[in-house]
Amino acid sequence: MKGIHLGEFEELVLLAVASLTDNAYAVSIQAELEERVNRKANISAIHTALYRMEDKGFLESSRGGAVAKRGGKNKRLFKVTNHGYNTLRESKQAREAFWNVVPQISAP
Secondary structure (H helix, E strand, O other): OOOOOOOHHHHHHHHHHHHHHHHOOHHHHHHHHHHHHOOOOOHHHHHHHHHHHHHHOOEEEEEEEEOHHHOOOEEEEEEEOHHHHHHHHHHHHHHHHHHOOOOOOOOO
């Protein structure tokens, strides 16, 4: 698993991007995190994670069309790369390896 440098927040953001498919931008990712894992995150933290993961090759981005609702600004849309999906799989396998050996805890 050498070379995987995903923190917990990055992993959640990467999973959110993967689940949003073609509509992954900072605000939709923020809503997805809050809805799925009840995690509140500010937009700047999400942007920082997105750009960091783009630099690592886990994500790629493109510009969406400009919309009047956003004052003519376009959205920066993100999608997971093959490297990003492989990293998510490896992270899941590592976690499962631990969960498979954690002894059951019985309630009294």
